[in-house]
Amino acid sequence: MKTERSVSQDIYALPKAVHKEVIGMDMLERYTGCAASELGNYILLTNFTRYVTEFAERFGVSVVSGSGFQTVNVPDEDLSLIDYKIGSPTAALVMDLLSFRKPKPRAVIMLGLCGGLNKRLKVGEFILPIAAIRDDGASQHYMPAHVPALPTFNIQKILSQVLVENGHTYRTGVIHTTDYRFWEFDDEFKQGLIQERAIAIDMECATLFITGFAVKVAIGALMLVSDLPLTKEGIKTKSSANHVFSQYTKMHLELGIKALQELRRRGDTLDVRHFEW
Template sequence: MPDKKLSQDALDQIDQYSRDRVGISTLERYTGSAAAEFQPFILLTNFKHYVDVFAGHFNEPIRQGSVMQACHATHENISIINYSVGSPTAALVMELLSFIKPKAVIMLGMCGGLRDEHKAGDFFNPVAAIRGEGTSDSYMPKQSPSLSSFVIQRFACEALEKRRLKYHTGVIHTTNVRFWEFNEEFKKTLDEERAQAIDMECATLFTVGFAKYVPIGALMLISDTPRKATGIKTAGSAKEVFEKFTGVHIEVGIEVLKNMQGKEKEDGLGYKF
């Protein structure tokens, strides 16, 4: 019999099928959730407390995986994932989400406010992120900007304005540097960039989302103002922020995704990669 070689297209399909199987299996293992449980609209967080509040709000069980926690409000079409802290895990969760193709993802994160007018409890609307963390370099060329989804950010701003919650809009610097508050050279760089906020994940989330075709935005809560003499986060101030603002932060995130669901039913979400 003559040799029958598979076409390149067939080989590519087999390769993609293998990647998808491994990716979905990893997502399930890391989150303790079956792929079918994940809803098309997803909240991301760094905090177990946020998952606890979400689970209590919808009376749904929390899934504990080997790396992350998740909860799925099936009747609301919303899931939440706590992926922990840092740019490597941010890249990981976005890679894993790319295998289930969510319609919208919102990061409910905390950031440091870098302007005099910023106060703990204000919200921050990041339209772009400075890629200072390094992880995103593995996904897009250095010259590629890190942008959040304009559509998702628009819905976030509308929800904040409806509730008359104070928010600021601008660029967020994402870094892996801890205790930069005591690093004069790093602070000089922040001044030159004129970034308005600082965090450890946004640039990675936005860049990997773009690279992997996952629409993502962020609704950030200013948890501290580290450029001020008394603004550096402490155990006491962190506890106060959680107690005062976690509830409304999650409520606004849910409202944004519900509003997006309504818009989708009317005439679509208005974005396509």
């Protein structure tokens, strides 16, 4: 007869077969709504349904809805797009889950929207982040606070080439990642942004970069300035957001697609890993 102690131990003990890799793969497929083998080696990340719809229409394929994300797979191009929603926790989650795919994705690019902090920026301009300030909550669980959040250099390099080849200018600089949603009304916070001279602000880049580095998934980002929130007049609204989506979504997506196609074309001739890997 089992004692109370042994019964309690049985309840909380996991079977030997249930370890992190098994749970991670199970969660990847549950959240994306598709088998891990259906995901491409080259993946775009987004926060917005509009990007999902445009991407699916672009390739004439269907959208798959999982328990957490929306996914579009294009087998002929070895591409996928995942809408992982918004914020630092889900940014960490999607990168963590992608690391369980066998093999790991060759390259991931975040197509994100950001608030421009430099007074010379305009809505619709592109930013290639060279680093991100870690004012988020999730990245601390993957790397110590003193570790800088950096994108994978060669992915950013390819993105810059694609932008230039397609007639687009872009800015580079440090992006501030925060999980503080209504900072626009906090004058002390805004003063800190001005002092640190970040070029833009978002809610995911630092988390994506740090988590990607920790789990060894190469990640870059092409950010689009969607608002200029240091002034009250520049804060994003429903109307201004719709304007940005209608004017820039297709262009933003196309640049991300072309960058991944170029990375795929180069294959093993371009090592996208961080040096330490």
